[in-house]
Amino acid sequence: MASSSLPPVPAVPDLARAAGSTRDEVISWFLVYYDTASVPWNYRSGIRCVKTAYRGLHDIKQLTAGADSEKTKAGRTANADIIGRAAPLAFGRTTQVFDLSRRRFSFGRDLYSGYRIPFFFVENGIVKLYYLQPRKEYHLTYDQLCMVATIHKRFLLDTEFFGQPVDVEYVDLSADPITKVRGLHRYSLSSLELWPEKRLADRLTLISEALDYVRTSGLVKPWRRQPPRAADMPLFD
Numbered sequence: 001m002a003s004s005s006l007p008p009v010p011a012v013p014d015l016a017r018a019a020g021s022t023r024d025e026v027i028s029w030f031l032v033y034y035d036t037a038s039v040p041w042n043y044r045s046g047i048r049c050v051k052t053a054y055r056g057l058h059d060i061k062q063l064t065a066g067a068d069s070e071k072t073k074a075g076r077t078a079n080a081d082i083i084g085r086a087a088p089l090a091f092g093r094t095t096q097v098f099d100l101s102r103r104r105f106s107f108g109r110d111l112y113s114g115y116r117i118p119f120f121f122v123e124n125g126i127v128k129l130y131y132l133q134p135r136k137e138y139h140l141t142y143d144q145l146c147m148v149a150t151i152h153k154r155f156l157l158d159t160e161f162f163g164q165p166v167d168v169e170y171v172d173l174s175a176d177p178i179t180k181v182r183g184l185h186r187y188s189l190s191s192l193e194l195w196p197e198k199r200l201a202d203r204l205t206l207i208s209e210a211l212d213y214v215r216t217s218g219l220v221k222p223w224r225r226q227p228p229r230a231a232d233m234p235l236f237d
Helices: 012-019 025-037 044-053 060-069 073-090 143-161 195-214
Strands: 096-098 106-109 112-113 120-125 128-133 165-170 186-187
Touching: 012 143, 025 186, 025 195, 044 060, 044 073, 044 128, 096 195, 112 128, 112 195, 128 143, 143 165, 143 195
Parallel strands: 128 165
Antiparallel strands: 096 120, 106 112, 120 128, 165 186
16 A cells, blocks of 8 residues: 555544553554544634734734634534633743744654644743643543653653653643533643653553554554645644
């Protein structure tokens, strides 16, 4: 099978969501992942508006208007919702937003995954990596979020900003499984438990073995066209 026809490698947060403790269990999870139809909208417009808030626009009415670009009512509602919850966290703060050039997380045998990072910012001399978890369901558990933080810190913060004070700002907007109401949880490195090197390496080996099999097995339907890359968020895809 030609490499161009292979289904794409999931982004880092979806690698962390992969369930199972054996190769067969992780293979089963990825088969379901690739076979699950996506909704006809995404959270990009909302995340862009949150980025604008960290750039200094602290007007919630103007920010939520950014969701109007979505073509579906569900998309407009969902994006306005995450803007209304996440953007105010930037209000009253002095933050300087910047991007790194596009790069991907390399693991396994020639596998490359998007970091899903919309931006970095500097606050009080500290470089902070921002990540927003916008899904109401199918979201990361705390331990999975810690796996993502471990990758972000070791492969971006520790390499790109060695010797500088660094941190993360993770905002989780997942919904309570019973009430279905979104919460708002903000995490920094001090509130996340980074994985030991061996645990991360073992997990990535298991994931890469499962992905290698699933992507070349012919069991996955021809992959739908991916949305265009976000030029204004080079580490997002």
